[in-house]
Amino acid sequence: MVTPRLVVAYHSGYGHTATLARAVAHGAADAAAQVNLVAVDTVSDDQWAVLDGADAIIFGAPTYMGNVSAGFQAFAERTGGRCMAGTWRDKVGAGFTNSGAKAGDKLQSLTALAVFAAQHHMHWVNLGLTAGWNSSESSEFDLNRLGFWLGAGASTDVDADAEAVHAADLRTCEHLGRRVAMVTGQLLAGRAVAAAR
DSSP states (O other), X not given: OOXXXXXXXXXXXXXXXXHHHHHHHHHHHHTTOEEEEEEGGGOOHHHHHHHHHOSEEEXXXXXXXXXXXXXXXXXXXXXXXXXXXXXXXXXXXXXXXXXXXXXXXXXXXXXXXXXXXXXXXXXXXXXOOXXXXXXXXXXXXXXXXXXXXXXXXXXXXXXXXXXXOOHHHHHHHHHHHHHHHHHHHHHHHHHHHHHHO
């Protein structure tokens, strides 16, 4: 069994998205992936090499003004050469986002992350959860409490400490990390079988 190499590539303006990124990484590591965290606003040459060598990249960005943060977008624009060269082709991709509002147009950010991955010809992995907190028997502590499918969405009070991210959102991001690690492992195993034929 090949150990999947996974990178969580994120931008965090106030620390909340960084806290979520660590939760994603924790979930992936629990699923036996080798995980690296890369803050995309300070990415080094060595970290570009880690991104290029990864089997999966999970992208994270806060939602500001209805889209991914400018810091993440600046990183995305720096990948143009890699896009043209197909450097990230057939890697696994997934995404997560955070904003202060419960909705906050987070779907727009998740869509932007998925389109970014598609431009790189990556294979997008969805959250793989039903919606939580949507019945009289459910609660705000359910996984996927905000009801996203394309990726993980979190809501954190804008005046909250960086570590004061909702417990359910942390667990949802851990789930995303585990799911991506599992899917990536399955893809690598399938490729190994196909190569051996």
